[in-house]
Amino acid sequence: MFYLMLISIAAHSEEPNEKLIEKTQIFVRNIKLCNPTLLLGGYWGLMKTIIDEALKENIRVVIILPIERENVKLPQGVIPIKSGCEFRCRSVILVRSGDLLASLGGGVGTEIEIMIAYAMGKPIYALTNTGLSTDYFSKAFPNYIDDRRIVSIKYYDDPEKMAKDICKAETSTKNIEIG
Numbered sequence: 001m002f003y004l005m006l007i008s009i010a011a012h013s014e015e016p017n018e019k020l021i022e023k024t025q026i027f028v029r030n031i032k033l034c035n036p037t038l039l040l041g042g043y044w045g046l047m048k049t050i051i052d053e054a055l056k057e058n059i060r061v062v063i064i065l066p067i068e069r070e071n072v073k074l075p076q077g078v079i080p081i082k083s084g085c086e087f088r089c090r091s092v093i094l095v096r097s098g099d100l101l102a103s104l105g106g107g108v109g110t111e112i113e114i115m116i117a118y119a120m121g122k123p124i125y126a127l128t129n130t131g132l133s134t135d136y137f138s139k140a141f142p143n144y145i146d147d148r149r150i151v152s153i154k155y156y157d158d159p160e161k162m163a164k165d166i167c168k169a170e171t172s173t174k175n176i177e178i179g
Contacts, residue, residue, distance in 0.1 A: 005036040007166065008098030008122075010113035011046040012106035012132055020130050021049055024104055027127070027159035028053040031102075034167030037062060041087075041094045041113075043072050046104060051078065064097070066090040092116055099123075102166060103137075104159075105130030111137070114153070118145045123169060124153045125162050 016024065028050060031038075037060040040047045054061050055077050062079045065072065066089075070082045083090045091113045095101055101117035103110055103126040111134060117124050128138050138155045145153070156162035 005034055005167075006039060006098045007031065007036045008039045008095050008101045008113070008117070009047070009050060010095075010101055010103040010106060010110040010117075011040065011050055012104075013042065013045040013047065013109060014107070016046040016049055016105075017131050020046065020105055020132070023127060023130070023159045024049050025053050027102075027104060027163050028057055028059065030160045030163030031166060032057045032059055033164070036060075039064060039094055039098050041090055041109075042066065042069055043074050043078075044069070046106065050104065051075065062097075064090055064094045088112060095122060096120060100125065100166065100169060102162070103127060103134055105132040105134050107133050110134050115145065118150055118153070121150050123151060125166055126153055126155050127157075127159055127162060128155050129157050 038054050039062045040051060041064055043051055043063055051061050055075060062081060064081045064083050066087045067084055068086060074080055083093050095113050095116045100123040103114055105127055114124060126137060128135055141153060143152050
């Protein structure tokens, strides 16, 4: 049976540095191998870089837009969803809709999405050494976020290895409901 992998991507809403652009391009080129659909929360900042690269690689992209930015001009070929939600509410939809979460670096929005994925029991793959505040997650939470030990966060400095490990991941459509 064919299963379409849905990968929620958490990424910074600001413009990325050159090192992070390069890491992102490597990740996207390698994630193509598992023929996923990428879910993102907007078309600006690092998210725009990811989407543009994914479209070059003919990867399906769904953008779940927050109500504050639902009129942003989108490139041809993406599937837009106007969530009707503000930014944080949109993040719940984004994370819940994917089989797993791939964090490519960011600030508080990306950190919230990591926390949501943890609470939902979604597998979490996080890129480190991005130059962004999510880099501190590996120090603060080297394995688990709390004592419930819902899911272990997998950290990677190498975006190619991260993508390949995601492609090998067992995915499940069940959600763990932890308060």
